[in-house]
Amino acid sequence: MSRVWMSSVKSNYALGDKPGLRSKFYGYDWTPAEFKIPLAPDDVYANMKRAGEGFALRREELPEAAAVWNEKRFKLLGDIFYTGGFLVVRGKLAEVLARFDLGEGGLIPFTIYQADLETPYPGEFFLLNFGCRKNTLLPELSSKVVKFVVEKKTGIQFWKTNDWEKDPVALSPGALQGPDLWFEEVLYNKIFMSDALAQAIIDIGMKDAFALEECRIVEDAQ
Structure with a gap:
């Protein structure tokens, strides 16, 4: 998977x-x-x-x-x-x-x-x-994600996570493409990574240092 x-x-x-x-x-x-x-x-x-x-x-x-x-x-x-x-x-x-x-x-x-x-x-x-930003966040499909601020110049809504909420952050399949390490353009203060990179970090005992949480890929999202 x-x-x-x-x-x-x-x-x-x-x-x-x-x-x-x-x-x-x-x-x-x-x-x-x-x-x-x-x-x-x-x-x-x-x-x-x-x-x-x-x-x-x-x-x-x-x-x-x-x-x-x-x-x-x-x-x-x-x-x-x-x-x-x-x-x-x-x-x-x-x-x-x-x-x-x-x-x-x-x-x-x-x-x-x-x-x-x-x-x-x-x-x-x-x-x-760092050097990659993706736009695959699906905030409306995750109760973990809440509104943060609206950028005045562009009107873009930015989001943040409630870290005590267990519902995984939802992403579109586009998250599976491109570099292994990236930021989501409209999500505050979080980094994302491919499963291969995450597993390699877990293998060297650094899961807790990175505070890794598995996300949910919504296959039918565009």
Whole structure:
């Protein structure tokens, strides 16, 4: 049976909870070595927003580098975490993602330095640059989906999920086509993935980190 899955990984705030990292964006100085999250410049914030909606970004629109300033906190991080508002992956998760179609984005090699801002931290790290948006959500067929906001400029209705509702999110068969990782254009803060990718993530023990939920494909929907 063809299946797709929804992930609430973007709501997993533990991924960005005091990671012990500072960030460097193109054209800006390093952020302070402190746990307080600095206010992002307008252009950086705009890039964060676009990335959070599934748009592929150019390399210079993503963080230039990161640096570990609190080793104790950094060592608590798993194979996916945030730095400067963007997702970084490594290890088995990076190996899994590299095998799948991630759309126009993909994995971008990323340097994390030690506290001296010059010596690379051991290991391979990658920015997860999203790059696919689909329009297959069927909100009227799922009680889990409720109205969120209407975009003033376009009049488009955006939706969100009630995460305590067990009714699966309904999608049209178009969700089975194209890249393995994507965002739905009008659904807030959720990521979707193919069954093959979801199973690979489950196989490496990261189902809970991604908060995976199976969706429902409505075969006769257009």
